[in-house]
Amino acid sequence: MCTLKTFPIENTPNGRELWQSISGNFDRFSEIICEFVDNALSNFRKYALDPQTSRKVRIVLREQESWVDVDVIDTGTGIRNIHAALTLGSRCGAESPLNEHGMGLKHALASVDDEGCVWSIQTRTPEDNELDRHLLVEGPYGLEEAPMMGQYRAGWGKLIRPTGTAISFRCTRRRFETLRPVGDRAEKSFDTLVEILVEELAYTYAQVLQRGEMTLEVDGGKQTCVVHPLFPIWDKDGTQEIPAVTCDLGGGPVELVCRYGLIRGRKETFLYYKGNMESSGVEIRCNGRVVQRGLFRRIWNGRVHPSRNHFLVQMDLRAKNGTALPATKPTKTGFWDGDPRLEALFAWIRSNVPLPAKEEPVEKRLVRVLAQNKAVEEGVLRVAQEEDTYRSLNLGTKMDLFVSYRDRTVVYEAKKAGSRALDVYQLRMYWDGCALDGRPITQGMLIARRHCPEVEALVEKMNSFTDPTGRPYQFCLTTWEEEGIDPCAV
Ligand SMILES: Nc1ncnc2c1ncn2[C@@H]1O[C@H](COP(=O)(O)OP(=O)(O)OP(=O)(O)O)[C@@H](O)[C@H]1O
Ligand SMILES: [Mg+2]
Structure with a gap:
């Protein structure tokens, strides 16, 4: 067969269409906020900033008629390469394993962008600080045919320290209400939803907050709340800790820290560590940040027996090099199922964590x-x-x-x-x-x-x-x- 003609395929995406196509992958509002927090934390880690003054993320939420105005402001060193930061899939600005897919910032903004295109990024690097300016980029997202414009403006803008980044967006009330626990259809007040967000952050970053790697604050309008880490209440004599062990799951050394046993159900929380089926099983964190939870059947190939609802396994995978860790899904709400490093981790858990005996009635x-x-x-x-x-x-x-x-x-x-x-x-x-x-x-x-x-x-x-x-x-x-x-x- 001979070739008659060769021609290039014209597949440059339309910016608006591409933007829409990456929206809608987050189930809950808190997952969107975590993408911004992850980027800030990654920056704090890379530049080993002073934990007292320069490792803070402040989340400001303002209830409006049918929407909520949100600012996520951090005190890092700002976005060094705004071009790469706004390029879908670009990994050239990665600062730690938390910058994994080159998507989070765009993915999260696209997911809150309901027609209005009301979002902006303000960022101030040490160089901008010397020139007393900040860089502003506003929606809508655009590609070649209608590029977004970066503008330098005088002063700090929304920033709360000489350097850092502020992501602002408007989110519909409906999207904000995805904070409600799954299956809970009861009407929730704005203040209750803010409390749920605080709990989500306290849970997601528990070990990070405990180690003093950053401070998280949520300002819901009436008051500003400092997020304290949320931990399970372990049963007195029912817990075991496996001292930190260094393993290779197939991508380099990773330190595994494991604790398991029975917990006492927490009464005051909305979602976590309640001692019910949803909060039992294996919880896996990467460098303190939770990635997947509620794993049981996938590891032990069976149903969770109701008498095991109080059984919890906490695994923290610590590694400086991202290739040592199993790959996460683009929304960071779980691991990528086909990853051989994940299989190796599951094998380790099966070998080292015994299942609890069925509780006697x-x-x-x-x-x-x-x-x-x-x-x-x-x-x-x-x-x-x-x-x-x-x-x-x-x-x-x-x-x-x-x-x-x-x-x-x-x-x-x-x-x-x-x-x-x-x-x-x-x-x-x-x-x-x-x-x-x-x-x-x-x-x-x-x-x-x-x-x-x-x-x-x-x-x-x-x-x-x-x-x-x-x-x-x-x-x-x-x-x-x-x-x-x-x-x-x-
Ligand atoms: N708050 C921030 N402070 C400093 N740099 C940031 C901040 N937010 C984003 N960036 C820069 O923008 C880049 C792109 O961020 P984005 O969240 O889109 O992707 P990523 O973090 O690299 O990967 P992932 O999809 O895993 O989140 C980051 O790698 C980082 O260089
Ligand atoms: Mg990110």
């Missing part, structure tokens, strides 16, 4: 304590939990507790809270089954926290009946307290 634990108490009583020959009854019919019914004494046999039906009429019939089933199996019971005990008058009346009535072998029933009510067991302490 309260009722079972109570019966176990009761069984222990009975075992040391005078004249006891045998104590058995989950013993079969109705063997003659092969029903597979198990009795909570069976105790055989030298001169009698006692069976227990146990309830962790109050008893109900149905429980008396359950006890009767144990009795009847044992009677027909030829192992007569002397006394049937219903043990619970409390018994209502109706249950007392039913037991009295039942004791006037006889079982299938003609022996009268002998049922009694007792409580955990009477047996010397505190249900709250078990």
Whole structure:
């Protein structure tokens, strides 16, 4: 086959269309804010700025009629190369592993840009400081045919220190409301949404804030709130820490810091560390910044059993070189699934973090304590939990507790809270089954926290009946307290 003609493909994108095409990938408003915070943090790290004076990000939120005006102002050293910074996919300005895709700033601005194109960047480098000026770039985004213009203006502009960057934009109320916890449709006030944003930041940057790498402030209009790191409350004796180990996941040395165990659910938070299914599983951070959370099935190939809702694994991957870390998704809300470094990390977790044993239900634990108490009583020959009854019919019914004494046999039906009429019939089933199996019971005990008058009346009535072998029933009510067991302490 011979070539008849060769011609260049004209595929220069239209700026506006390209801008629209990269919007809409963030699910939540907080993810957008984190892109700006990441850039500031990356700059602080690169230039090892003074943590006291020059490592601050202030987020200013102002509620307007149907929108919110937002400023994200940092005290870094400003954007050195505005051309590269505004070029989609350009990585030539990267200052740390946090500048990974060359997209965040554009991606985030495009995602809040609802028609109005109201956004701006003001930045002031040390050189600008000497000339007492700042650089301003305003939306709309443009490419070759209609380029954006950079303008130097006198003074600090919105900046709060001699150098730094301020990103400003207008965001619809609807987009701001994506701060609401997933599935929560209840109307939230502006102030509550601001509180949720503070929690998101406290969680996302917990380790970064704890190490004093930066200060974060949120000014919601009524007050300015300093963001304090948010941590889980670990169960007293349920946590393990694996001392920092240096590994190679396939891209160079990375230090792995791992802590795991059971947590106590936090009551005051909106989203995090609540001890529920959403806040359990594996949480993975890169240099302190959370990237993915709630991992369980992907690592252990199974469902999260409700009794593991309090199980948390915190992994922090520390590396100066970005190639040592698994690649993140462009929104930094998770890792790229096909990355072999991620697989290597999962393999490490599987090898070093044991899954918690399924938690024993309260009722079972109570019966176990009761069984222990009975075992040391005078004249006891045998104590058995989950013993079969109705063997003659092969029903597979198990009795909570069976105790055989030298001169009698006692069976227990146990309830962790109050008893109900149905429980008396359950006890009767144990009795009847044992009677027909030829192992007569002397006394049937219903043990619970409390018994209502109706249950007392039913037991009295039942004791006037006889079982299938003609022996009268002998049922009694007792409580955990009477047996010397505190249900709250078990
Ligand atoms: N607040 C800032 N201070 C200093 N430089 C900044 C700031 N924000 C952006 N930049 C510069 O602009 C560049 C582009 O930022 P952008 O967020 O678009 O991509 P990135 O951070 O390189 O990659 P990623 O997609 O992973 O966020 C950064 O690499 C950095 O050089
Ligand atoms: Mg970025």
